Amino acid sequence: xxxxxxxxxxxxxxDLDPVGAPAADRExxxxxxxxxxxxxxxxxxxxxxxxxxxxxxxxxxxxAERRGVDLRILPGPPHVMAxxxxxxxxxxxxxxxxx
Numbered sequence: 001x002x003x004x005x006x007x008x009x010x011x012x013x014x015d016l017d018p019v020g021a022p023a024a025d026r027e028x029x030x031x032x033x034x035x036x037x038x039x040x041x042x043x044x045x046x047x048x049x050x051x052x053x054x055x056x057x058x059x060x061x062x063x064a065e066r067r068g069v070d071l072r073i074l075p076g077p078p079h080v081m082a083x084x085x086x087x088x089x090x091x092x093x094x095x096x097x098x099x
Contacts (some may be wrong), residue, residue, distance in 0.1 A: 007038040013045040016053025024053075028060045032067055039069055040096075043076030049083050057084075057093055072096045 008031045014020045031039050041060065046053075057073065064071035075081050075098040084090050090098065 006034075006036050007040065008034070008036045009040045009042060011042040011045060015048040016046055016056060017048060017050045018052045021052040021056040025056045025059065028056075029063070032063055032069060036069055039064060039071050041071070041073045043074060043080060046076045046080050049076070049080050051087075054084065054087050054089060058089065061093055 010024075010027055010031060012024050012027075016024060028039070028041070039060075041057075061071055071094050073093055073095050075095055081090070081098065084093065
């Protein structure tokens, strides 16, 4: 196994809603455009997620897959993860350390 040379971490904060999700999407798009090999999204400081935020996380996953980038998502607080689970996305999004 070889070590990845260009890993970027993005700590998403606030709400992933119609206001916050587009800003987070711009950050993810910018990171992917820099040619990262791996991208880690940290959700621990996300306070709220709705369908806009779920769509952003799914779009980020698909964009990373298209570019061959190893995307990993570190889970958020229980109330955020409950929304992810209710949407049926916990198995589709590349969470690390989440049951």
